[in-house]
Each structure stands twice: as C-alpha cells, then as structure tokens.
Amino acid sequence: MNEPAIDSPIHLQGKILLAEPSLHDGIFDRSVILLADHSTEEGAFGLILNQPTGHHVGDFLKEKAFDPLKHIAVHLGGPVSREHLTFSAFCWSDDDHLKWQVRIPAEQAVACSRQPGTLVRAFVGYSGWSAGQLEDELRRNTWITTRPDATLLGRPHDRDLWADILRAMSPYHRILAESPQDPRSN
Secondary structure (H helix, E strand, O other): OOOOOOOOOOOOOOOEEEEOOOOOOHHHOOOEEEEEEEEOOOEEEEEEOOOEEEEEHHHOOOOHHHHHHOOOEEEEOOOEEEEEEEEEEEEEOOOOOEEEEEEEOHHHHHHHHOOOOOEEEEEEEEEEEOOOHHHHHHHOOOEEEEOOOOOHHHOOOOOOHHHHHHHHHOHHHHHHHHOOOOHHHO
C-alpha cells in the first residue's frame, strides 16, 4: 500500500477514526471517533462515539420539555470543552451516506428525536486537532480510518464498538481487535 506524500491532501470529513491499539493515551484508548469536520487549513473536529459516561440527559436537564431526551446516555466526546452538554443527530441519507448535525441545542435535539431513523446522542466535550496535527498523527499510524457503514447507528455505542468495527474491516484488523489491551501481558 502506498503511503500518501507528505504534502498530499487527506480528506477525512465523515470518516471514522479508530485508535491504533498501541495508542494508550487515556481518553483516546480504543476510541471510535466520527470526524464531523476536517480541513487542512482549519484542523479537525470529531466526537468519540464509544465512551458512555454512565450518566443520562435526565441527570442534567430536569425540565419537562426535555423529557424525550432524559434516557439518552451522555458520552464523552473528547478532552476539549468538557463542561458543556451538547447534542448531535445522525441519520442515513437517501444516497447511503451518514449525515449529522453537531452541537445542536436541546430543543432541536427533541425535534430530531421524533424523526424516524434519526439517532440523537448527548456529549460532553469534543475531540479537536489544529491544522496539520491530525495529518501528522495519521502519518505516524496513530489512527485507522474507515467509512461508517449502515450498521453504525444500530450498534451500541459502548467500549465494544471499537473491536466490532475493526473485526468487520479485514482479517488483519480482526487480529488487532482481538489483541489484549496490554500485549506484554499475553
């Protein structure tokens, strides 16, 4: 497989980033990130999909107007701006592409939750990279990239999501998914 040239553009918006198994960087360890925005000039913005916090929206928003959201699990979206609860909505387009709205207000999340085929998620924090930072990490093989498939929205967004996606990619990736957390302890 040919490596991209150092100066060739990498197009990542809408892709899934899977942490390389050797990345034991706390919050990013075995993480699955939807890259919602990416440009070589501005950097990148994404949300970790597989780190539920153990809380639900109802733990934070008590008003009756937000009752449709109260059972939605709150996920840790990344290390940046973890003091804010935000919502995102995901659905599949007619042409079989994942569509998303990120950082939507709670009122809009309620409306989205009533739309068939739309998945609403709550996040504290997000993952962000400055211009060129993510590209450098990719060249150092810190992340594995893939396209989201149609099963993504129906799967549990928990710690098992990382291995589930890897297993479906290829026999090589299946081996990565089955590797122990600390290969030295094997």
